[in-house]
Amino acid sequence: MDNTDQYLLNFKGYNFDLPVVDVDFLENLEDFEIRDDDVFIVTYPKSGTIWAQQILSLIYFEGHRSRTEIVKTIDRVPFLEYNIHKMDFLERPSPRLFCTHLPYYLVPKGLKSKKAKIIYIYRNPKDVLTSYFHFSNLILAMQATNNMEEFLEKFLDGKVVGSLWFDHIRNWYKYRHDFNILFMMYEEMKMDLRSSVLKISHFLEKELSEEDLEAVVKQATFTNMKSDPKANYNDILRNEVGTRYDGHFMRKGVIGDWKNYLTVEQSERFDRIFQRKMKDFPLKFIWDVKKE
Ligand code: A3P
Numbered sequence: 146m147d148n149t150d151q152y153l154l155n156f157k158g159y160n161f162d163l164p165v166v167d168v169d170f171l172e173n174l175e176d177f178e179i180r181d182d183d184v185f186i187v188t189y190p191k192s193g194t195i196w197a198q199q200i201l202s203l204i205y206f207e208g209h210r211s212r213t214e215i216v217k218t219i220d221r222v223p224f225l226e227y228n229i230h231k232m233d234f235l236e237r238p239s240p241r242l243f244c245t246h247l248p249y250y251l252v253p254k255g256l257k258s259k260k261a262k263i264i265y266i267y268r269n270p271k272d273v274l275t276s277y278f279h280f281s282n283l284i285l286a287m288q289a290t291n292n293m294e295e296f297l298e299k300f301l302d303g304k305v306v307g308s309l310w311f312d313h314i315r316n317w318y319k320y321r322h323d324f325n326i327l328f329m330m331y332e333e334m335k336m337d338l339r340s341s342v343l344k345i346s347h348f349l350e351k352e353l354s355e356e357d358l359e360a361v362v363k364q365a366t367f368t369n370m371k372s373d374p375k376a377n378y379n380d381i382l383r384n385e386v387g388t389r390y391d392g393h394f395m396r397k398g399v400i401g402d403w404k405n406y407l408t409v410e411q412s413e414r415f416d417r418i419f420q421r422k423m424k425d426f427p428l429k430f431i432w433d434v435k436k437e
Pocket residue numbers: 188189190191192193194195196272275276277279335365366367368370394395396397398399402
């Protein structure tokens with residue numbers, strides 16, 4: 146009954162979340178018209194998409210920074226392939242902000258003009274795995290698993306939405322010169338949010354005043370996002386996507402939570418695969434916060 150086929154749509158070699166994806170849209174994705182001032186957040190699931198959505202929304206919308214406008218982040222920075230509010234993207238005023246989990250080879254070809262900007266957020270994959278394990282058990286649109294071992298197997302086989310983490314990051318990095326792209330690390334954002342926001346705003350050529358920068362940083366912290374109904378997705382999860390229990394999209398937001406969920410054996414197995422698959426990969430990862 147609860148089988149993988151109910152949840153995954155394999156389209157051109159990549160797994161989409163079947164209950165929420167619009168297949169007709171996928172068919173025409175390659176030709177989706179890109180504007181020069183479009184901005185895309187690209188992530189593998191559970192790498193901090195919602196966080197980057199919040200940061201972008203705060204950077205671009207004065208009314209968000211000043212809290213004078215009540216618009217949900219998802220409506221300011223919608224998912225391209227999971228357009229749950231059925232927004233007419235062609236009607237949206239510029240600059241349009243989007244997020245996506247697409248692999249490099251499925252994105253609209255207009256992105257290769259290198260004018261539109263892409264921010265790729267990546268996170269150490271053991272924390273991605275841990276976050277993903279909880280998330281797929283939480284929401285009805287994903288297949289639940291009985292334990293971490295079961296989920297780990299699925300993750301390492303790429304039998305999850307987003308397919309293989311290793312392929313996603315490796316290929317986006319490999320083909321980075323085809324795009325106008327900035328790579329940002331979740332852990333760096335966590336350790337120094339202010340510098341990260343500055344780096345992002347600089348890349349977007351949206352220089353912020355000191356006051357605006359403060360407002361962005363303040364409203365993009367985990368604690369503030371978790372308690373902000375515009376930012377925390379609680380409403381969407383409960384009332385639109387549906388959940389299996391009373392959990393949160395904004396779960397813990399920390400570095401190194403994998404240590405609480407992976408056994409030593411699982412962690413070492415992961416390390417062996419990581420070392421094999423990510424050999425020669427130049428980006429570094431932060432797996433834990435060093436304690437003094
Ligand atoms: P955890 O489940 O480890 O808590 P995505 O949006 O790609 O699905 O990523 C969700 C993950 O990012 C969740 O991880 C969530 O808590 C974390 N996250 C979201 N906003 C954050 C923030 N402001 N600071 C730190 N982590 C954040």
